Amino acid sequence: MFLLLMGVWLILNGRITLEICILGLLISGAMFAFACRFLDYSVHKERMLFCLLPLLARYFWVLVKEIVKANVCVLGIILSPEIQPEPAVVYFDTELKSGIARVMLADSITLTPGTITVALEENRYCVHCLDRELAQGLENSVFVELLKEMEMVMNRWDRSARSPR
Numbered sequence: 001m002f003l004l005l006m007g008v009w010l011i012l013n014g015r016i017t018l019e020i021c022i023l024g025l026l027i028s029g030a031m032f033a034f035a036c037r038f039l040d041y042s043v044h045k046e047r048m049l050f051c052l053l054p055l056l057a058r059y060f061w062v063l064v065k066e067i068v069k070a071n072v073c074v075l076g077i078i079l080s081p082e083i084q085p086e087p088a089v090v091y092f093d094t095e096l097k098s099g100i101a102r103v104m105l106a107d108s109i110t111l112t113p114g115t116i117t118v119a120l121e122e123n124r125y126c127v128h129c130l131d132r133e134l135a136q137g138l139e140n141s142v143f144v145e146l147l148k149e150m151e152m153v154m155n156r157w158d159r160s161a162r163s164p165r
Helices: 002-013 018-038 043-079 099-111 142-162
Strands: 088-093 115-121 124-129
Touching: 002 018, 043 099, 043 142, 099 115, 099 124, 099 142
Parallel strands: none
Antiparallel strands: 088 124, 115 124
């Protein structure tokens, strides 16, 4: 977060001088300290985010690939006069524990053409699909596996933060 604040400071100033850098360091440091003190932020959370970056990048790449594949599938349904879509509402449960992982899965389903998350209650999803074929494998999708992996990393970091040193 500190580096992000410093980067925004430098971009908004439009040039780099010694005075701008020193003032940016002071202001960014003060804002970071404020966030740590009053917004429940910590250096520990920032380090955890850096460990999650490769997984987040992989998740984004998989999301883009799935969006492209779903676009092709939906385009085939739309352009083919023989294929009659069979809309379906599917319910499924996941083993995701964190709220952010469950919401990321719901958003990923909604971003993928042909599917939309209608409801999310605890671990139960209600998804409307343009065609029954698009509903297959939602509960065991690659998104769920990557989110479980992210949760494992976050749990490891949480345990290490709670362990006495």
